[in-house]
Amino acid sequence: MKNISHARITKVVVFLVAIICLTGIARALIDLEYNRVQxxxxxxxxxxxxxxxxxxxxxxxxxxxxxxxxxxxxxxxxxxxxxxxxxxxxxxxxxxxxxxxxxxxxxxxxxxxxxxxxxxxxxxxxxxxxxxxxxxxxxxxxxxxxxxxxxxxxxxxxxxxxxxxxxxxxxxxxxxxxxxxxxxxxxxxxxxxxxxxxxxxxxxxxxxxxxxxxxxxxxxxxxxTDAFLQKKIQEWETDKAEAKRLLNESIAFLVGLIVSFIYLMIVIGRTSFKDKDIHFHVIDKLYNDLNVAIVVCLLSMWFVMIVEVFREIYLLLTVPIFIIALLLILSLVKHIKNKTILSHTLIYQIFKKVFLAIKHVFDSGSLAVKTVLLVIGYPIVVAATFFMFPITIGLAAWLALKKVKSFNRIKEGVEHIKNGDLQHRIEIDGKGEFSQLAGNINRITEGLNKSVDSEIKSERLKTELITNVSHDIRTPLTSIITYVDLLKIENDPEKIAEYVDVLDQKSKRLKHLTDDLFEAAKASSGSMPVQLERIDIVSLLTQGIGEMDEKIEASALEFKFAHPTEKVYVKADGKLLWRSIENLFSNIFKYAQPASRVYIDVEDLGNEIRVTLKNISAYELNISADELMERFKRGDESRSSQGSGLGLSIAESLIYNQRGKFLVQVDGDLFKVMIYLPKFLNE
Incomplete structure (x- = not known):
């Protein structure tokens, strides 16, 4: 700060020196003129x-x-x-x-x-x-x-x-x-x-x-006569001495002015010699052409008043006029350094705004407005540039040819797309109608590509769904049929009891799969009733962890729960939210690495609350997060676990029904789920 203060003081002192020198030169020249000194x-x-x-x-x-x-x-x-x-x-x-x-x-x-x-x-x-x-x-x-x-x-x-x-x-x-x-x-x-x-x-x-x-x-x-000569010689010698004095003063003041002005030119706009940026002030907002006009008017006014009227009070006029003129000149120096000497002129800004206005009309305006502008504007341009009429005609022909080429490129692109080449893109430069039309056609093509990809993906998912459902239902159903056949021929009561237990397990497994499939269909259809209310998310998670204490101990998992100290409320349906979290906990118990840590974080993001669940998978996660979200998809490709593969899909649908977001991330063996729910705000 001291260096900046010193630099400012130095600038002010040098500026005053320049004004003093400029005033001294003006005074010397005026004295020479009015004393008729040669x-x-x-x-x-x-x-x-x-x-x-x-x-x-x-x-x-x-x-x-x-x-x-x-x-x-x-x-x-x-x-x-x-x-x-x-x-x-x-x-x-x-x-x-x-x-x-x-x-x-x-x-x-x-x-x-x-x-x-x-x-x-x-x-x-x-x-x-x-x-x-x-x-x-x-x-x-x-x-x-x-x-x-x-x-x-x-x-x-x-x-x-x-x-x-x-x-x-x-x-x-x-x-x-x-x-x-x-x-x-x-x-x-x-x-x-x-x-x-x-x-x-x-x-x-x-x-x-x-x-x-x-x-x-x-x-x-x-x-x-001798008396006349003596008088004239004495007057001449006096005037000669005065001229020599004024000339020496003018030279000294001129040297001081040159040195001070060069220094001001170097440091003006910068806080120090090392500063690379140009700093502008209020006076620098004045357009440069108006700046030059004001300087010329000030100096002309000063010259006329000094010569014709007010020689006796020239100091009162000279000092303020020279201060204003020098400030304006230094402002021009700033713009020269900043390379804005032309761009910061009123004429340039007017032409720029007119050009941008016309360009905006031609880039995004209606065809009718453009046609009117062409009909009215072209004759005016031709009349204004009659001396270079061939150039005007040539420019108009070039612009017309450019538009024709753009139209032909669009026509050829539409032919490619019509023939089934949905990967083809129409490239048109500029921002006119043709460019907008080409962009719209490209977006339609992208939409068609997405629709085709979506249809292909949907067909693949249907096939996988049928395969997975058939596999998961056929396994318990086959066991039930087998054990029923065994019961028919078995007479040993102990064996019969054992077979009945197996039939009970397989039937419950089949019922569980059927219930999950029904719930997944119902959740994804959006037909479930949703009652949004204020829910204390921290209390809900704490209660859920407490209810699953036995499962946690049996799995040897260590839960790490981090949350804000104050209460955090979300706008959600309590039953659906708990069903979603329960599915995620169930997913953790089935697929998490035994004796590993599970991290649960609650974060306040302002208008929404983020709940993050992270665990290490017991199976190698060699599939993407998008694939894990597909129905009947499991982390273990062998499908040897007891899950149905519908838990994540059901949880995602339920969260979306509550106006939230559900994201899954996979990083190696790290499995991460992030739930975003709207924060309950006092209305």
Whole structure:
């Protein structure tokens, strides 16, 4: 228990470490985003080589280039010179599409004629559209001019030889070269100082802008004041240090997250490293596809809220969201380990239930329901899989052929059985109608086999019964006839008395056989009246053993009686039950090994009571228990004993009439009888 407790505590601690690391990474990334810190600047030695410097000055160069290269002035724009061929083509194409779908377009004319008519009829619209575009360019022109006023600490001069945009009186590049940092473009030259600017990886930020200028007439001069540079360099170095700190934190948290997550993946679902079983909890009952959807929604919601709204309270949102998300992810890991990642999905379960429902209908449903499903379902399947129609047809043909083969197998099997081959079995795979029909036919065949076997056994028993009865009755009857003949010729009184004694014994023996035969017939027919009542089985057996004390002493048998200490009552007929037990005792006295032990056990089995009688047979029991239960069957095949062979049969029938069970077991010379009687319960 201590090991399990330690393992749980370790898991919780590592889980919290993972959450802390995950939260730390999120905080570092959010700070990088909101502070506009460039991670690329961490490995940059100079501000002039940095991405920050390139981004800050790209806007200025782009604005100046647009002013002198495209717009120039309001008058220049309104004259239409700022409109490029591309602008005019876009306007004309837009209006031509409108003309093409109108009623004015004549589809019978050639395209060239339609375009000529279009230019004539749409000349005013084209002119108005161009004027709208020029007014828009004027607005863009003044927006760019206003943007220039936002740049402080930067001195600029831009001219195309006619139009000038500047925030100082300097117009010579030599004047700009007196500053510690400048960028000069013009006269087919590009000069930047310090030289680190040109060596920067981000130099191409300026190249597209410069390429738009006319090298003969256009010039752009930019210089940075010392105060501006000092401020920017100081801000950049501060941001660089912050970026380096956040990057180091992110790496440390990432390593911690990877290590803790790997550990959790290994131990999750197990109580220890030696535990092979996966243990699931309430959260693991969530279907895996819903699990993934919830994780994606949580992370998306967190990202949107952090970026758009709640950056100041991100910790309040991040920690609970990350805890839930990590628990769900670890639940997925459990199912991956348990190989239930696909089977424990809602989609899989829905398809499985639909499939099982259809399969159940086809396995055990009525033919009418199946026919309706086929008529309705097959066209739907064909429509849904029209792109693979040949495969659908092939599958349907294969299923039909399989059913036809099953039908033919049943037909051939019925032919075999009809021709008398009752051992033939029809083997059909699956659980459909054909399989059920084949199973029913096989059971009918088994029933016929049992009936035939029973009839054969019955005929054999009748033959043996006649033989045994004839033998057992003929022996005393022959003796009676013989001694009667002797009496006729005998005159000696002593001899006559002796013959009369023999006749008395044989006649009683014959009467006993006749009475047993009558009782056996009556017991097996079930015509005996049965009065069920509460019987104390222990007292009944104790009394019976006491009444047979003389026979026990004469046989030298030792009876061992084991029973519960409390009273045990059975629901039985007292007279019939005693007759059954008396027959068993009589059987023991006749066939038990002299001077051996006899065991009688009474056991309470809950709803019934079991009485067991065991003894060692004096004769070799080379026959089965079933044969011993047959009428007139004796343990001694020589039939030299005085028994009739009906005792066990009578006892069995009487017990069955009292709703009990009677079983015989033979193990070598051990003879064992078990009687099961219903227990008397207070109702």
């Amino acid at each position: 991670l690329s600047d961490v490995n940059t030695d100079s501000y002039f080589e940095s991405q920050s410097f390139a981004k800050e000055n790209y806007g200025l160069f782009h604005t100046l280039t647009e002013l002198i290269g495209t717009y120039k002035s309001e008058a220049y724009i309104l004259s239409g010179k700022a409109l490029t061929k591309a602008d005019s083509r876009v306007i004309e194409d837009e209006l031509y599409n409108e003309y093409y779908y109108s009623n004015e377009y004549d589809h019978d004319l050639k395209e060239a004629d339609n375009k000529r008519i279009f230019k004539e009829e749409y000349a005013d619209k084209i002119k108005r559209k161009k004027e709208e575009r020029m007014r828009m360019q004027v607005r863009e022109f003044y927006q760019l001019v206003e943007r220039l006023e936002t740049y402080e600490g930067i001195i600029y001069y831009a001219s195309d030889g006619e139009h000038v945009f500047s925030n100082s009186e300097m117009n010579k590049k030599e004047q700009f070269e007196t500053y510690d940092a400048y960028m000069l473009v013009g006269d087919y030259q590009q000069k930047m100082y310090p030289s680190k600017v040109a060596k920067s990886h981000y130099y191409d930020y300026f190249t597209p802008t410069v390429d738009q200028l006319n090298s003969q007439t256009d010039a752009i001069y930019v210089a940075f």
